[in-house]
Amino acid sequence: MSTERWVRGVRLHVDVRPGEGTPLLLCNGIGANLELLQPLVDALGAQRGRHMPVIRFDMPGTGGSPTTKLPRWMPQVARLVADLVTDLGYDEVDVLGISWGGALAQELAHRRPKLVRRVVLCATSMGMVMVPAKPSVLLTLTSPLRYFGANRMRDTGARIYGGGFGNNPEVARHYAAATRAPDPVGYLWQILAGAGWTSAHYLPLLRQPVLVIAGDDDPIIPTVNARLMATLLRHGRLHIVPGGGHLALLTHSNDIVPLVHGFLTEGEDNAEPGHAARPQRRVFARARRDRRR
Numbered sequence: 001m002s003t004e005r006w007v008r009g010v011r012l013h014v015d016v017r018p019g020e021g022t023p024l025l026l027c028n029g030i031g032a033n034l035e036l037l038q039p040l041v042d043a044l045g046a047q048r049g050r051h052m053p054v055i056r057f058d059m060p061g062t063g064g065s066p067t068t069k070l071p072r073w074m075p076q077v078a079r080l081v082a083d084l085v086t087d088l089g090y091d092e093v094d095v096l097g098i099s100w101g102g103a104l105a106q107e108l109a110h111r112r113p114k115l116v117r118r119v120v121l122c123a124t125s126m127g128m129v130m131v132p133a134k135p136s137v138l139l140t141l142t143s144p145l146r147y148f149g150a151n152r153m154r155d156t157g158a159r160i161y162g163g164g165f166g167n168n169p170e171v172a173r174h175y176a177a178a179t180r181a182p183d184p185v186g187y188l189w190q191i192l193a194g195a196g197w198t199s200a201h202y203l204p205l206l207r208q209p210v211l212v213i214a215g216d217d218d219p220i221i222p223t224v225n226a227r228l229m230a231t232l233l234r235h236g237r238l239h240i241v242p243g244g245g246h247l248a249l250l251t252h253s254n255d256i257v258p259l260v261h262g263f264l265t266e267g268e269d270n271a272e273p274g275h276a277a278r279p280q281r282r283v284f285a286r287a288r289r290d291r292r293r
């Protein structure tokens with residue numbers, strides 16, 4: 001159900017899929033509208049076990065959320081989103097953050113530990129303390145032009161997203177068709193929100209279980225960043241997706257979504273023991289061994 005919410009004087013476009021138990025809050029990548037995550041929402045709904053509520057929202061300047069007059073730093077964005085969750089009537093959420101949204105997810109977990117129960121970080125980093133992408137990729141990310149036009153999205157995506165994005169017509173078509181070009185000012189505000197931000201100093205202090213997912217073919221966030229994060233996290237788990245790129249959550253959803261669902265429902269009475277709980281422990285064990293290498 002899509003709706004509009006006023007939070008801290010900001011109008012936000014929000015979509016909430018009803019369900020049971022702790023909801024999952026999705027934090028999207030820079031300039032990306034919530035409709036791009038529909039395949040993920042559908043895939044989560046098709047999993048056995050708990051049918052969790054899913055919250056999506058558009059950052060100001062993306063999708064259906066108007067651009068604000070002034071930018072916000074990442075801690076301010078985290079407070080805005082935390083207040084949105086409270087306004088929706090929830091006192092606890094799990095958070096899944098993708099790329100830029102992964103930075104927001106980390107900040108939420110740090111600043112609102114009682115609000116955030118579990119965290120999934122996909123294709124993201126610690127911000128300024130990271131191994132960067134190639135300069136040509138970083139230059140492309142400074143502009144929202146890739147969102148303007150389906151052909152441009154497909155061509156640029158094949159170059160910067162990796163993981164066979166250009167060779168997956170179904171995903172490329174959906175991504176191009178569902179894209180709503182962001183407001184350039186709103187896109188700039190998101191860049192500024194992350195300027196100078198890092199989570200390196202507080203990652204070891206996070207108490208929540210955190211699942212870190214990364215593709216081994218991500219031109220935007222090199223895989224070594226995921227390994228560094230998982231090493232610093234007190235309760236971190238690492239999963240590397242062979243052949244996965246920056247959008248592995250979409251291109252490799254058949255492998256990743258059951259992993260995510262199993263992590264979020266781990267230990268629950270209604271988890272399917274043969275579908276989620278036991279297989280996930282084996283996957284995580286392999287990830288931990290991989291991390292120690």
